[in-house]
Amino acid sequence: MILEMKGISKAFYGVKALQDVAFDLRKGEVHALVGENGAGKSTLMKILAGIHAPDEGEIVLGGKPVAIGSPHQSQKLGISIIHQELNLIPHMSVAENLFLGREQTIAGLFSNKKGMVSQTKHLLDQFGLKLNPNELIARLSIGERQIVEIAKALSMDAEILIMDEPTAVLEEREANQLFELIRRFKRQGVSIVYISHRLHELKGICDRITILRDGRHVTTTELDGLSEREIANLMVGRELKEMYPVHSGEIGEELLKVEGLTRSPHFEDVDFHVRRGEIVGFAGLIGAGRTELMRTLFGDWKAERGSVYWKGETVRIRNPEEAVKLGLGFATEDRKGTGLVMEMNLTRNMTLANPAKISRWNLIRSRHESRVVMEKIQEMNIKASSPAAPIKNLSGGNQQKVVIAKWLVSETELFIMDEPTRGIDVGARSEIYNLIVRFAAEGKAVIVVSSELPELLGLCDRIYVMHRGRLKGELSGEEANEQNIMAMATGL
Amino acid sequence: MSAATETESKSPSTGMRLGKVLWDQYSVIFAFVVLVALAAVLNEHFLDIGNITNVLRQVSIVGILSLGMTFVIILGGIDLSVGSVLAFSGTVIMAAQVTYELPIWLSIVLGLVAGALLGIINGFVITYGKITAFIATLAMMTIARSLALYYADAGAISGFDSSYSKIGNEYMAGIPIPVLIFGGIFILSYVVLEKTVFGRHIYAVGGNTQAARLSAISVFKVTILSYVICGITAAIGAVIETSRLNSISTSSSGHMYELDAIAAVIIGGTSLSGGRGRIVGTLFGVLILGVLSNIMNLLNISPYLQGVVKGLIIIAAVLLQKRD
Structure with missing residues (x-):
């Protein structure tokens, strides 16, 4: 068990976004996190990424309790989040983006471009990514940019990778490439939290699944035992309340x-x-x-x-x-x-x-x-x-x-x-x-x-x-x- | 208790809240009053009718430009070309009178049309060309000036009909005509910005273009019209400028006026990011700059040093009005 989140609660302006939610992650596991919009998935992951602080609860990372106070700290702990909207600078190269804010220098003054390019190449090769380190981000497709973002996370020695609906912006072919990558990361011991609305994707890549509903933890279980239909039911299983007025207007032309x-x-x-x-x-x-x-x-x-x-x-x-x-x-x-x-x-x-x-x-x-x-x-x-x-x-x-x-x-x-x-x-x-x-x-x-x-x-x-x-x-x-x-x- | 009342009752007391509201709305007027009091203490002649009239006459041209500038800045834009448009319109007016011997009224109309036309071009380049206002009007600034310079070979065009000089030099009811024009345009601008649907739309487009568009406002029309207004105020400035000396200097007329106008608008509390600001603020911004340069002249401060004070006032004004 590389990560354990226990009893996490979080409220925004009195509205409870998360109530007593538990989540854990094994080493080398791909863990699906699903729920309707507003179920609390993003809030939970933002807590892990140091963007929000939980009101209550405990986070245990590699056996030690930790407090994650900032995104920077979260990165240092080996957690990286790949956002839907990518944070890359379009008119810089792949290598420059990878080392943004951590540029390597010669004698503390001159940019060590050669060194960064060769390290980028090494990293890309290691994961079998076919990208030219000198290519400008602006020339890459959305899928390729996402790969750069993932490579950036890996270059920071990320052990936990959070992917928030990574395939929402991808075409079929690119999505398949991404799944291939995810399997490879898994073999290398990277743990992945995979958030997606596309239930059919989960089967091929995920090991376990956690379902949230209305800010509460519904279940965490092996994915094998569940059909997509069952997951959908668990996501929505709610009763209609008396909130809705009777609507029986006459239908006209x-x-x-x-x-x-x-x-x-x-x-x-x-x-x-x-x-x-x-x-x-x-x-x-x-x-x-x-x-x-x-x-x-x-x-x-x-x-x-x-x-x-x-x-x-x-x-x-x-x-x-x-x-x-x-x-x-x-x-x-x-x-x-x-x-x-x-x-x-x-x-x-x-x-x-x-x-x-x-x-x-x-x-x-x-x-x-x-x-x-x-x-x-x-x-x-x-x-x-x-x-x-x-x-x-x-x-x-x-x-x-x-x-x-x-x-x-x-x-x-x-x-x-x-x-x-x-x-x-x-x-x-x-x-x-x-x-x-x-x-x-x-x-x-x-x-x-x-x-x-x-x-x-x-x-x-x-x-x-x-x-x-x-x-x-x-x-x-x-x-x-x-x-x-x-x-x-x-x-x- | 709803959430709204909770957030609104955050401020400690009604007294303080009222104070804050007053400060937000009228800080520029307070500043003006303090400045006038200071000026009156520093120099006994400051409050002489002659001196006050002089101050008002000196600010009237830049003042009129500032009123037009307020429209485009609230819209979220800017117009760097007003100084050059003034020179261009002035050239049109004097050329009409001197070279083509047209009647004075017609030369004025042509000058105003020229200003409006350049405004339309600015508006089109910004809306259709999707070029930021800063760049579009920067280009217009060099183009309009260059055309004026070319026409007169960088020299001046002087008129021969002395009746034209009346506009810039004579008085009505004891008030210089340029000041009356400035006052009239101020009232007109106030009504347009505060009391008309078009004025509302300028604020809306400047505040949130997307929301304005989705509220069925024609961002295109509102933008074009605002730059036309700005161009016309520059042309009115040209009428006064040319009439004062019965001449236009294509190289120096209107030079740097755009910066004075922008400074007055900013001192008046209008936000450069658009959507926020008031024409009354601009009026007092203009007056503050006018009084400031007048008192420094009365105190024999070197004109070369006055820019320092002006610059500091701009920074101070923005710092004081900083909210959120």
């Missing part, structure tokens, strides 16, 4: 129809439709292309081909302005990045998407604006010190309500919500669910993109499932259950 919408490599040949009064869900794993599909539909990105029909007529939506003019609204998944202007106050954020409602001849009617905003603040129970409060002072849940309110102020008929409840507390969640249902009951329609299956199952009339850029199917009624969705989403 077709509002939106999409045919053959394509933007490779994000999504291809997507067909779907939404009717008035409907709440339609989009399920899938991260990287399945759901967000990209919605952004394209909303005119933010260009589609390569495909047709969009709005109320039965062909439309071309070339930018978000045109989308909003038609009656679309889009609450993005990333509040801070794309949803809100953090420098602005609550009022200004709320009325941003619909200036016509609060202005005349381009002049803002302040009193009218504050009336509109006050109404929404009360209606949606937004907690803020005043309508002029800086948006960054609001809690995540209240910020999210402002993102949604922005589109309720507008004449939105089809509301696209991407991860509407990400990172917000239970109370705000249920309020947002109520809002969604009320909105649909008014004869409008909602598309909910979510990685939380209970949310989709609790809210939606129909659920489309995407897998690697393609629509795998449509589920409703009895068929719509977590197991079926998970099976489609993982490409079973």
